[in-house]
Every structure is written in structure tokens, then in C-alpha cells.
Amino acid sequence: xxxxxxxxxxxxxxxxxxxxxxxxxxxxxxxxxxxxxxxxxxxxxxxxxxxxxxxxxxxxxxxxxxxxxxxxxxxxxxxxxxxxxxxxxxxxxxxxxxxxxxxxxxxxxxxxxxxxxxxxxxxxxxxxxxxxxxxxxxxxxxxxxxxxxxxxxxxxxxxxxxxxxxxxxxxxxxxxxxxxxxxxxxxxxxxxxxxxxxxxxxxxxxxxxxxxxxxxxxxxxxxxxxxxxxxxxxxxxxxxxxxxxxxxxxxxxxxxxxxxxxxxxxxxxxxxxxxxxxxxxxxxxxxxxxxxxxxxxxxxxxxxxxxxxxxxxxxxxxxxxxxxxxxxx
Amino acid sequence: xxxxxxxxxxxxxxxxxxxxxxxxxxxxxxxxxxxxxxxxxxxxxxxxxxxxxxxxxxxxxxxxxxxxxxxxxxxxxxxxxxxxxxxxxxxxxxxxxxxxxxxxxxxxxxxxxxxxxxxxxxxxxxxxxxxxxxxxxxxxxxxxxxxxxxxxxxxxxxxxxxxxxxxxxxxxxxxxxxxxxxxxxxxxxxxxxxxxxxxxxxxxxxxxxxxxxxxxxxxxxxxxxxxxxxxxxxxxxxxxxxxxxxxxxxxxxxxxxxxxxxxxxxxxxxxxxxxxxxxxxxxxxxxxxxxxxxxxxxxxxxxxxxxxxxxxxxxxxxxxxxxxxxxxxxxxxxxxxxxxxxxxxxxxxxxxxxxxxxxxxxxxxxxxxxxxxxxxxxxxxxxxxxxxxxxxxxxxxxxxxxxxxxxxxxxxxxxxxxxxxxxxxxxxxxxxxxxxxxxxxxxxxx
Numbered sequence: 001x002x003x004x005x006x007x008x009x010x011x012x013x014x015x016x017x018x019x020x021x022x023x024x025x026x027x028x029x030x031x032x033x034x035x036x037x038x039x040x041x042x043x044x045x046x047x048x049x050x051x052x053x054x055x056x057x058x059x060x061x062x063x064x065x066x067x068x069x070x071x072x073x074x075x076x077x078x079x080x081x082x083x084x085x086x087x088x089x090x091x092x093x094x095x096x097x098x099x100x101x102x103x104x105x106x107x108x109x110x111x112x113x114x115x116x117x118x119x120x121x122x123x124x125x126x127x128x129x130x131x132x133x134x135x136x137x138x139x140x141x142x143x144x145x146x147x148x149x150x151x152x153x154x155x156x157x158x159x160x161x162x163x164x165x166x167x168x169x170x171x172x173x174x175x176x177x178x179x180x181x182x183x184x185x186x187x188x189x190x191x192x193x194x195x196x197x198x199x200x201x202x203x204x205x206x207x208x209x210x211x212x213x214x215x216x217x218x219x220x221x222x223x224x225x226x227x228x229x230x231x232x233x234x235x236x237x238x239x240x241x242x243x244x245x246x247x248x249x250x251x252x253x254x255x256x257x258x259x260x261x262x263x264x265x266x267x268x269x270x271x272x273x274x275x276x277x278x279x280x281x282x283x284x285x286x287x288x289x290x291x292x293x294x295x296x297x298x299x300x301x302x303x304x305x306x307x308x309x310x311x312x313x314x315x316x317x318x319x320x321x322x323x324x325x326x327x328x329x
Numbered sequence: 330x331x332x333x334x335x336x337x338x339x340x341x342x343x344x345x346x347x348x349x350x351x352x353x354x355x356x357x358x359x360x361x362x363x364x365x366x367x368x369x370x371x372x373x374x375x376x377x378x379x380x381x382x383x384x385x386x387x388x389x390x391x392x393x394x395x396x397x398x399x400x401x402x403x404x405x406x407x408x409x410x411x412x413x414x415x416x417x418x419x420x421x422x423x424x425x426x427x428x429x430x431x432x433x434x435x436x437x438x439x440x441x442x443x444x445x446x447x448x449x450x451x452x453x454x455x456x457x458x459x460x461x462x463x464x465x466x467x468x469x470x471x472x473x474x475x476x477x478x479x480x481x482x483x484x485x486x487x488x489x490x491x492x493x494x495x496x497x498x499x500x501x502x503x504x505x506x507x508x509x510x511x512x513x514x515x516x517x518x519x520x521x522x523x524x525x526x527x528x529x530x531x532x533x534x535x536x537x538x539x540x541x542x543x544x545x546x547x548x549x550x551x552x553x554x555x556x557x558x559x560x561x562x563x564x565x566x567x568x569x570x571x572x573x574x575x576x577x578x579x580x581x582x583x584x585x586x587x588x589x590x591x592x593x594x595x596x597x598x599x600x601x602x603x604x605x606x607x608x609x610x611x612x613x614x615x616x617x618x619x620x621x622x623x624x625x626x627x628x629x630x631x632x633x634x635x636x637x638x639x640x641x642x643x644x645x646x647x648x649x650x651x652x653x654x655x656x657x658x659x660x661x662x663x664x665x666x667x668x669x670x671x672x673x674x675x676x677x678x679x680x681x682x683x684x685x686x687x688x689x690x691x692x693x694x695x696x697x698x699x700x701x702x703x704x705x706x707x708x709x710x711x712x713x714x715x716x717x718x719x720x721x722x723x724x725x726x727x728x729x730x731x732x733x734x735x736x737x738x739x740x741x742x743x744x745x746x747x748x749x750x751x752x753x754x755x756x757x758x759x760x761x762x763x764x765x766x767x768x769x770x771x772x773x774x775x
Contacts, residue, residue, distance in 0.1 A: 007663040007697045008427070008676045010762055012748030014349055014506065014669040014696070020703045020755050077703060119704030119756075219713070273709035273722065317707075324718040324740060325344055325578060326591040 018216065020118075023268075024078030026217045030208035031085050031263065037191040037201040038093065042145055045093035046197055050085060052097055056104030057084030064113045079118050083107050086126035089198020089259060090303065091133065094145045099137055103129040123310045124270045127303050134303070144194040160195045161188070161254040165246055166299035174243040188253035199259040202252070209262045218266045221278040222285075226261035227252055229286025237294060245294065257289065260302035270310045277313075277320040284309040339544055341569035342579040343586075345716035347749045349572055349670065351545055355509045355629045355636035360517050362640045363653055365437055369412050369644030371397065372424050372432040375683040376473040377480045378404035383433060389416045394443040394620050397433050400468070406481045407471035408433075411622040411642035413441035425647075425666035425673050425680050432681070435644070446619045452520050453616040456528055463532040463615055470614030471621045471684075476500060476575065476604035477667060479685040482611060485601060486532040495599040497529055497538040498584055499608055502568060502575035504543060505668025508688045510625040511605045513638045515542070515549040519556050522605055525612035526563055533601055538563045540605075541584050545570045572670060573747040577602045579716050591743050606687070621684055626650060630691030632658035641682050648678040650689050662694030670748045703756035711750035711760060717743045721750035721760045728767035733774055736767045744768060 018026075038046040061080040065073040075081075087107050091100070107129030115121040134141045144160050159167065161182045168178040183193050191201025199205075212218045235248035251257065256264075265271060265285050272281045285305045292301025374380040381398035391397060391410040398408035417434035424430055442448060458466060468483035488494050499522075503511040515522060526538050542550050544567050553565045566584050573579055578589050580602060587598040595602055603611070606624065613619040622643055629636040634655025641650060647666070651657050657664075657678075665672040666686055711721035719740055727736045741764060750760040 006661070006674070006676055006678075007694075008674040009663070009697070009699070010674075010765065011665075011667075011672055011746075012670045012752050012761065013663060013665055013672065013674065013690075013692055014752065015700065015757065016347075016349075016753050016755075018753075018755055019700055019757060020706065023708075023755050117704065119706045268706040268708035271707075273707050273720070274712050275709075278709075322712050322715070322718045322720065323344065324591075325582070325716065325743065326588045326593070327718075327740070327743075328588060328590075 020077050023217055024082055026212060026215045027082055027263070028078065028085065030211045030217075031082075031089070031198070033204035033207045034089065034198045034201060034259070035085070037204045038197045041191060041200055042093040042197065045145060049091065049093050049095055049100060049197060050088040052100045053088035053091075053104055054081050054084035056101050057081070057087065057108050060105050060108040061113060064109060065117075069113070074117055077118060080108060083112065083125045086198075086263060087129050089263070090126060090130040090196050090256070091141065092144050093197045094143070095140060099133060099140055102136070103133045106132045119269055121269055122313070123307055124264055124267050127264060127307050131303050131307060144196075158194050160299065161193055161250070162293065162299040169244065175246050176243060185249060185253060188250075193254065195254070196256065196259070198263075199256045202258045205258040205262050212262075212266075219275065219278070221275050222266045222271060222282045223261040225279050225282035226265055226286045227257060229283050230257050230290055233287060233290045234294075237290075251290070251293065255293075255300045256302035260285070260289070260306055264302070265306050265309070270313060272313050272316045272320065274317070274320055274322045276322070277316040280316055280320060281309050281313065284312065337567055339567050339569045340583050341571050342574060342582040342716060344582075344718045345714050345749060346571040346573070346579075347714050347752055348570070349506050349752060351570065352506045352631070353509050353512070353545065354507065354631070354633070355627050355638055356512060358509070358513070358635070358637045360513050360625060360638050360640055363642070363645065363650060365412060365440060365642065366645045366649045368414075368417065368434060368436050369642055370422055370432045370434050370646070370681045371408055371411060371644035372422070372430045372681065372683060373398040373408050374430050375408070375479060375643075375685060376406040377478065378402070378406065378484075380431070381405060381408045383419060383431070385416050385433065387416050387419060390414070391416060391435060392441045392443050393622060394446050400471075400481075404481055404484055406473050407469060407620070409471055409620040409622050410435060411644050412437040414438040423677055423680055424683060425675050425686065427673070427676060432644075447617040448619070452524070454524055456524070456531055456615070458615060460532050460534065463528060466615050466618075467611055470610070470619065472607060472610045472614050473621070473684050474604060475606035475610060475624060475685060475687070477671070477685050477687060482603070482607055485603065486529065488533060489594075489596050492596045493599055494533050494535050494596060494601050495537065496585060497526070497533055497535050498580060498600055498602045499526055499538060499540040499605055500575055500577070500580055500602055501540055501542040501546070501549065501605045502580060503546070504570075504572045504575040505670055505672070505687075506572075507629045507690050508627050508668045509629070510627045510638055510687050512546050512549060514609055514625050515546070515605055516552060518609055519549075519552050521612045522608050523553075523556055523560075523563065524616060525608035528611055528615050529601075529603060529608065530562065536562055539584050540565050541568050541574075541580055542566070543568045543570045543574060573716055573745070573749065576716065576745050576747060578745065591740065624682070624684065624686070626682055626686055627688035628654040629688060630658065630661070630693075632660045632693055633691055634658075643684060644681045646679045646681060647675065647689055650682070651678065651691070658691055658693070660693040660695070661691045662697035663692040665690040665692060670752065671746065699759070700757045702758055705756055705758060708755060710753045710755065714749040714753045716747060716749065717745060719744060721764065722758075724767060725758060725760045725763040728763035731770075733767065733770045737771045737774060741767050741771055
């Protein structure tokens, strides 16, 4: 080492080890428990849908970078893999391949790359794809295979707990009368219920949350606030009229609240930057979810709630500044 | 009897902060005298303020402790011969900042000190001087802030008109990874530092002093606690380990929960902060009549053979320290003067040790490479890390766009350049580089 070859650069001279590829890898690892529950419940269907979705999303990003944008493909950062997994987590496990392909193209092509790639998209790409599919293929997107631990690709289908609730209430039944048709809360917690591929088990998703908190990938602000908001708000309605509104525990354990709060709303790019902002954002996500579930046309509202709140993020970032040092009035 | 310090609750600052690995490799290396170099090169500006005026000529013979450059005005500092010998060339040389400054070269011969200087190790406890005499003595001795800022210490001892100081804080935090100079000094010279604290208290006219030490220096906390058991005015405050706690504003927030107003000074909230190294130098200046001619420098790095803490004469070329610590490791890619978070990378190993040089750190080639940069993903980690409550990611964007007016409104000038934002950024964005650029531009707006 000759002296004249010393590197001279401004400080700081050291850097944390948690860089973008490490963060993305951490998020993928955090999704594994939920994926395993899904494979246990739905068998090969879960593997098939998740695999195709990852392949299509990464492929779409690669092709768009290489042939449309003519720049170095950016799939090595791992974000396309996460988009693929999250898209798969948000669809039924018996979705045909061509619908997955369309969803992937919309997620990555429209949802992310059209804005300039990682970091520039205003809306969560996987949710953009998911909502596009929900509106375009309402039948396929809501025929939920039941969790019966089967290895065959075409199991029986049925409604989700939230679907049963919505239809039953519409038909004039009461919540206590509908509850016996559903799995127990323990089954909800460990994932023996119908629904999207990744939203089965609150338990598995919470393991993922614990891992991401431990690795300091995300902070508690968004997931805890959003889940708490859903719990408190549904709790108030339930307290007022338990025959018309399901219990807060039911609302938190079914549908996409856990998946949304832990993996979708926490997406760095489409959530606020300051802790104060994160809390406001998460309250908004929770409130909108509950409003759609209780009073909207759809049984589930997590995707819509998060997408709507995504649109408020720039506003939140502009007006909710962190506390400055030494500027108290 | 008062509460033992190690039973006290750990305090820390409220906003931001990061936890780099502390790598205090040289923590157990006792202070050792570095052999005298063949020559020293002493810059005449090692402080904030006006450069000193050279008062020697080429060919003069000087003794250790003799003034070679006289301060010009109050915010300036004397520069002394750190070695005896003959004055060589007086010319502009590059210092650790990378800029050229006028410096006096001394060809070292023997080790002949002025006889007015008390070089013994005897502890002198009684303080006989008045406030003004203390200020004069510290000024004469050329003591400046040794934590790195280099503000002339005598100017900080004199209480500004219209301000009341109620608390003196002694900064024993040393939050920079790797550095152990202050730690070793606290372990080996605790009583001298305590006398230094009493001198400062007398000069400032305060009856309360708090020594802030991070909990990774538990031995130093216990030691000071032991010596201060009967003392009713000086206490030790253990602090959680968190960077940048050694920043003046962060330390004041941690210890007293007071915030220095933006653009203001600690004196605005009744506080003066001095580093432990400075406090020791003030003890020597006042009690031993010894000017600031040597200091403790940590020489360290993961591949360094013997990570060390040396007593080094001011003006010694950095290469001498590296050689004494086992030579420049083969792997070295970067040599930093100071700590890894705020230190300056130096281009030339001949640059001299200055009054503010706390360490020489050798970083391996593999670690010096900046990793691939990604787009900002708005993760908010820089906001979480910023101890001043700024939005670094936004300041970077504004800086890139050349929006100086907006940067100013976003308080870019409050940035203390601690580097926490660049350290945590998962996209490896050079946030602080752009903020520095912005600060320079905003200062020109005025």
C-alpha cells in the first residue's frame, strides 16, 4: 500500500450493514412463516401462485429495464421479489396463471416502473395489481379455496369469514347467529380459514413482524397503530350493538388487517417518513378499513384503505415535521 | 453521603441517535510516551479564530514551552514549541484538513524545557489564582477545545456579558467509535481532571459541575465516583451509549434536559461544556504552568498490530505514530484523523498532529469503498437518526435541486454534521455530502 493511494473522502467513514438488499432479504424472510402456513393449508396451489407471481414480477421489471428504459436491470435489489410475494399473498391460491401474469404486469409495470422504479411509486405496487385484478376478475378473485390441507390443485372453494358475515347481515341475520358457521378464534389465529394466500394466520404474520422489528427494518408505529385502530373502532361498534357488528377480535384476526398492517402499509416507499406521520397514516388506514367493512359494498377494505392513504403520504410528509432541536417557541 | 453514580439511572439525549459498533480496541492500552520525533511541524492555526503571529525566525534555538507564535486578539491562541531545537523552514504545509497553512518547523535536539514549567507528576490541588488570572494563564498556555472544535478555551471560561452560567458540564462521552484517548486520560489522571474541574468552576463562578461519561466506560465512572464521594458540587452522570452524545447540544440535552436555541450557544441556557482532555490541559496550564505542547492520541484500526494511546508532542508527523503502533497495515485504504464518524481522511501521512487530533484511525481498503447507491425509498431512517430533528432525505433533494432558500427554511444550518444520516441510509446515499454543500450555499445567502 503506497501512501499516495490513500482514499480521501468526507465523513462518515463507516456505514451500517443494513442496506437495501439486506432490508429486502429481511422482509422476504419475514414473509416465510405466512407462506409456510399457506402451503400447509392450500398445498401446491400456494407454491404455484407465489412462484409464478415472483417470476412474472421480476421478469416484468427485468424486461422493462432492459428493453424499455434501456438501463441496468434493478431486480437484484430484491424489491420485485417482494412485490411478487405480496401480490401472491393478496390473491386466492387457485388463481389461473394468466391472471397472475396480468396482475404482475400491472403491479410492476404500472404500479412501479412507470414512475421510475424503486422509491418513486406513490402507491403500493402489489396493491395496485391486486385491486386491478379484483375489479377486472371479480369471480376468480373471490372464489376462495378452503383451508383443508390438500395437495391437489383444485380443492373446494367457499366464502371468507368476512364474506359470510357481510352476506349474512345483508340477508337479515344477526352476528351471533352467523358465528357458528365460522371457524373458532383459535383457528383464525393459527390460519385455518378461507381467504387470500398470505392472510391466513395472524400468528405467522406476527412472527414476521417480530423479526422485522428485531432487525430494525421497520418500527412499531404503523403496524401497531393500524391494528389498534381497527380493534378500537370495531370495538366501539360492537359495544353499541353486538347483534349487528362482529367483535373487535374477529375483525383483527380475519381478512387482511394483519397482512396489510404488517407488510403492506409498512412499505417504506409509500408510507410517511416521520413517526408522527406514520401514526396519522396508520390511523387513517385503520379507520377506512373499518368503514368499508362495516358500511361499504365490499366485505374487506384493507387494500382500498391503504391505497387511499398512500395518496395522502406526500401531504403528511409536508405537514408533519419531526420535532426540531432548539426551536421551541 | 450521596448516591453512587453507577446506581443512577442512565440518561441520554431525546432526538435521534445511532449505535455504530464501538470497536474500542485500544481501551486497555495505557498511555505511553511516543519517542521524540526528529522534527516537528507546528501549524500556527490550530484553533477557531485568528491565526497566531510567528515570533521566531529560521535558525533560532527554542526550548520546549517557548512561544513561537503569539495570539492575535482575544479569539486566537498562542502556539508553543513542543520540542527543543533549531527553527527550520517556516512555510505553508498541508494539515489534516487538507488545506495549506503556515507552519513552523523545528529540528529536534535534546529535550530542553523552560524551567518555569513544572514537569513533575506531583498533584497540585490548591487553587490560588483569581478568575481573571485563570483566564490569563489558560490564554497564555494556548489551550483550545481538544474534542475537535478547537475553540480557544480562555474565551469559553470568561462568562459573556449578560449571561448567567449555573452548570459546568465536563464531556467525558467520547462517543466516536474506536477512540479511547479521553477514556485513558480519565483512568490515569482522574485527580488532575477533578482539580481542572474546580479551576473551571472558580473561573466561571458556578457551584455545580457534572461529568458526563457513557456507560461503556464503566471503570471511569466508578473511578470518578470514588474520588468524588465527599464532593458536594461535582457529580458523575452515567449516560447510555449512543452516538452523537458527545455533541455539545446532545450532551446538554442528555444531562440537563435543556435545549440550546437554534443559532445560540450553551451559555444561552446557562451551561458551559468542556472536554476532559481540555480540562486536563487547563489543570496543567494553571497548576503546573505548562503550555499545551502535547496531547493524548489514540492510534487504532482493526488491522493495527498494537492499538495504542500515546502522549504525542504537537507537530509530530502522523507516520511516527503509525510506526510506533506497529506500522501501516497492508490492508489500509484510508487513514482518518479523528473518529470514523466525523474525522477527516488524510492524504499524506506527514501531516502533523494538532491540538485537536484525538486519534489516527486506519481503515481497511475493503471498508472504505462506498457501496452501490439506490433511490431514496423514504424509509425515514435518516429522520429517526437525526439528533437535530431535521429531515436529511429532504435536505439532500433540496441540495441537489439547488434550492438554498428552501433548505434554509428547513433549518439546514442546524445540522451538526454528525454523519448519522449517511451512516444509517440503507440506499447508501451521500446525504451529509449534499447537506454540507447546501450549508455553504445557505451561508452565502446572508
